[in-house]
Amino acid sequence: MSRAAYQVRPPITRTPLRSEVRRLLLGEIVRGDLAPSEGINEAELSTRLGVSRTPLREAMLGLTQEGFLTATPGRGFSVRALRRSDAEEIYPILWTLEGAALRASWPLPPSRVRQLDQANRRLEEALAEASVALARDREWHALLLAGCPNRMLLSMIENLKDHAARYEEAFMRNSGQVITSVTQHREIQTAIRRGDLERALALLEKNWRVSLDFLGPWLEATASS
Amino acid sequence: MSRAAYQVRPPITRTPLRSEVRRLLLGEIVRGDLAPSEGINEAELSTRLGVSRTPLREAMLGLTQEGFLTATPGRGFSVRALRRSDAEEIYPILWTLEGAALRASWPLPPSRVRQLDQANRRLEEALAEASVALARDREWHALLLAGCPNRMLLSMIENLKDHAARYEEAFMRNSGQVITSVTQHREIQTAIRRGDLERALALLEKNWRVSLDFLGPWLEATASS
């Protein structure tokens, strides 16, 4: 067997520290464990994570580029505050791109509709626990776009959903309310079953818009803007 | 005057090296000076740029995240090859987002239409020189979205246009052909003047699709895929 065959797919996965650190930090940001208080102390955080400043900074620069952190020259990084203005930018991009992805996945195979229905039932069972519900909701949306061949589009959507998750997680934690989508998902499934793409798109947009309509006033009230 | 007033906007602009390096590298990649040959040697490139490996790597990680470079663990960075499959992912996202941005800018003020007309004339004058024409074309599109309040959307569009510019630059350099948009721009301007958003959107999509239709077969032929 030639050596080239191995080069195609390395046998073991070598994960750079920066990726692990990125995953950890993003998780903490989304869950609100790393709050947008003052600035982030690199030395402190790097020792807490058990790595040097180099991979930490690499990870933080990445998160900055994605909009989870802000970097001020000479003053380092800080978690980006939750702002109504930001939410009002993020959500429209999200429903636009998810709509485009659904269009690119059309028509959905019947098996997909069954999977969506199952996922929606699992979501329904998890409504009591906010963070679980959020994860199940996300699974439903991921399933919706599972057939989309545009990888770049999907990765952009994933990034935006991380942002949305941060906002919704904070909202649920802070207000105690749970944003529920079960009924809307069912309506979307019905539209899909009927082959009515335009209606599915409109409902999908409405689905996100409902979340945004919860967030807006709440963000205005807490006013971390 | 309190000190806080100065903190709001630092008097002088401190630009980190990584940003400068990023700008330089992106320029070289878009213009094709940094070709997707073998891997990038960090030591070599850092001495050529006169900086250490640290800011260079920071810049390259950023460009990787944006899709201009690819990073293989243990084997470093290389310029991402031009692929038909990638172009077919990039352009649809671009016209989707630019459409959304135009929608968000609607209705355009009459002054904007005049500016667009001027920009289009400047484009017409520059058709002889490919790279200048590309820059003018880009100015026209920037003007089109000048009224869009969604900053995040605009920055995503800018990033995608850098990708598109790389493909079109390579196409023009390699094939000698110039993709011309003057007529299409005029049609879009007419639709805008008539207040026909839907038609403007359709024409905008067509505008990008024409570029993609030039690129596809050419990419297939050169087959760097």
Added chain:
DNA sequence: TCAGAGCATTTTGTATACAAAATACGAAAC
């Protein structure tokens, strides 16, 4: 009491150092 200047300390941004992995090279075996 409080504002502001000057110095000490911390923190960032960049450069360098170092270990491990990848590549290149060459000799030996077939």
Added chain:
DNA sequence: GTTTCGTATTTTGTATACAAAATGCTCTGA
């Protein structure tokens, strides 16, 4: 002549070092 193994060299990924800038603190003068 080709392949394979072992070693030398290069290159990356991460850690550490260092200079400059930012921050905090103390003391002074009103």
